[in-house]
Amino acid sequence: MNRSDVLDAEAAMRALFPPTPLQLNDYLSARYGASIWLKREDLSPVRSYKIRGAFNFFRKAIAAGQTDRIFVCASAGNHAQGFAFVCRHFQVHGVVFMPVTTPQQKIDKTQAFGGPFITIRLHGDFFDQCYDAARRHVAETDGVMVPPFDNPDIIEGQATVAAEILDQMPEGEKPDLVILPVGGGGLSAGVTGYLEGTVPESGFRFTEPAGAPSLKRSLEAGHVLTLPKVDNFVDGAAVARIGDLNYAALSRFKPEQVVLIPENAICVTMIEMLNVEGVVLEPAGALSIATLNALPPELLAGRNIVAVVSGGNFDFERLPDVKERAMRYSGVKKYFILRLAQRPGALRDFLNLLGPEDDIARFEYLKKTARNFGSILIGIETRRPENFAALVERFEAAGLGFEDITENEILSNLII
Known part of the structure; x- marks a missing residue:
């Protein structure tokens, strides 16, 4: 990648918006014993880095005289x-x-x-x-198609993220580790290309949602693969096929450098950043921060870590679902199907099994399964995950028929 061309793109971009901040996050730094820097692409005019590639594409197309198309x-x-x-x-x-x-x-x-x-x-x-x-x-x-990621001008535009990072780091310092979210791969191709020679190949980690591992599977296969299906929850990174140009730029990296993060773990990070830091992130924007928890502590300790926060376009109508997923992943909310005796006092006996930190979040009578028993769907929230182990022991000691369906994906999607 030609650094001079990237710097020209960055300079031209200043007519559109100032550099997005590179912020040292005290909360995350204290947690991981490192200097955690967040490159806040969620603070661009459109709350994502995508404006960079689009700007560079248009800038070059217009310079080539394509204004009438x-x-x-x-x-x-x-x-x-x-x-x-x-x-x-x-x-x-x-x-x-x-x-x-x-x-x-x-x-x-x-x-x-x-x-x-x-x-x-x-x-x-x-x-x-x-x-x-x-x-x-x-x-x-x-007309002129403006692709989302698989284009050299788009990649060059996204590389301006890296140019800003180097300019914004404290004097004499550089990143030891850069964490990049991956969808189509334009951001990663641009940033790694610009930082080549400054950050070693081992100094990059790429992160994808577990339900859309297009880069990891392609690196494992040694060529670009198209995934048969993807989980669209992390919509900004749920791509079935990484861009061909982008894969070519990233093929030098090892599959082990791609970290897959469960969608529900991303929800934990979204809720945490909202509650603790007041930062609104979309699922793809939380990927790089969620990855910190999945990396070995010794890889982070005492180092300069840059996590690129790719976007903050979050529809708050999704918040209840995000909170639900986060609680289930954290182990503080579970769903059970109970086989409850059809007799006076049976419900009271069940309620007496709950601990002081347990709270019923959902209670629904499903159907009468037998003359003397009925099925109950119950959702229980608690303050600490270990409370559920004690609760299950009390269920078993009481001879209560039950099934934990929290991790049953089919039942969860249908019922919950």
Whole structure:
């Protein structure tokens, strides 16, 4: 990667927004015994780093005389918002294709960023259908497709994150370890390319949601793989196939350097950062911070750690689900199916089994399974995970028929 070109992109970007902060986080630093620096891409004008790649793509396309063509993108998330913001900045017209299922909040926000310079078209129930419609529109109108990650100008734009990090570190210091969230791979390809020679290959860790490990599986196979399915919860990083250019840039790294984080563990970090630090993060934006807990303590202790916080576009309508997932992962909430005797006093006897820190969060009679017994769905919250071991012992001692369904994915999705 040509550092001079990246620095030119960064300088041009200052007309759009100032550098995002690199903040030393005292709370995380104390926890891990290290200097934990957060690169706050959630504080960009569109609350994600995606504006960087979009800006650089447009800057070069306009310099090449493409101002009379229609720019097109397909996205229901951060790429669409960065695209729209840059369209308005350069006063060029763009079309954003989004699935029909896109939440209205995301549609409204994208429209607000682009104003009169963008048109939003809703097409298809799934992203693939939406993307196909965008490609057809490009072909029919001789438009310009602005890809989300698999493009050299996009990668170069994302590399400006690394240029800012080096400029913002205390004088004479550099990162010992850089943690990068991975979706399509544009951010990681750009940052690692720019930092090559400054941060050793061993000084990078990449993080993906456990339900969308496209980089890790591709590195294990030695070539780009398309995942048969992905968990879309971490929507900003739930990509079935990493970009070809991005994989080529990252193929020098080892599969062991990619850390997979369970989706529910990401929720724990989101809730913690909101409650403790007052920082609102989207699931993909919490990935790098959640990874700190998954790394060996000796890898972190006493070192300069930079975690790139990729985005903060969080829809608060999702908060109850995030909190639910976080509590279940932390072991302070469980769901049981109880086989309760159909007799007076049976419920009172059960309630007497609960401890002083146990609280019923859900109670639902499911159906009568036998003449003398009924099934109850019950959700219990407690303050400490170890309380459940004692509660289960009391269930067993009382001869209570029960089944813990907390980790049963099928039942949880259907019932909870």
